Amino acid sequence: MHEVGILNQVLEMAIEAAEQECATKIVRLHLLIGELAGVVPEAMAFAFDVASAGTMAEGATFEWDTVKVRCRCSNGCPDFEPDNYVYACPRCGALASELLAGRELQLVDIDIET
Numbered sequence: 001m002h003e004v005g006i007l008n009q010v011l012e013m014a015i016e017a018a019e020q021e022c023a024t025k026i027v028r029l030h031l032l033i034g035e036l037a038g039v040v041p042e043a044m045a046f047a048f049d050v051a052s053a054g055t056m057a058e059g060a061t062f063e064w065d066t067v068k069v070r071c072r073c074s075n076g077c078p079d080f081e082p083d084n085y086v087y088a089c090p091r092c093g094a095l096a097s098e099l100l101a102g103r104e105l106q107l108v109d110i111d112i113e114t
């Protein structure tokens with residue numbers, strides 16, 4: 001489960017940020033997880049419970065928003081969210097020229113107690 005390695009990095013970042021704020025405890029973490037990030041959010045949440053034990057983030061709420069895939073049409077049609085993995089424009093059928101969103105995997109917010 002490679003979520004564990006990724007999660008450990010996220011946890012380290014969160015703890016570092018919390019320490020800079022002189023926090024004693026992290027109560028909530030919020031992440032953005034793209035559909036193409038290559039991780040299963042539920043597995044991340046599980047890995048978080050395990051990895052955070054004994055740290056200042058133990059017992060914190062682990063939240064995330066899923067980011068849908070968004071593509072840019074190579075013919076200049078409005079950006080679109082593909083329904084499958086072909087990434088063809090729903091208006092003109094051209095293949096997407098660019099992936100605008102969906103690969104995110106980032107820690108966007110933490111709540112702390114000082």
Ligand SMILES: [Zn+2]
Binds near residue numbers: 090
């Ligand atoms: Zn198009």
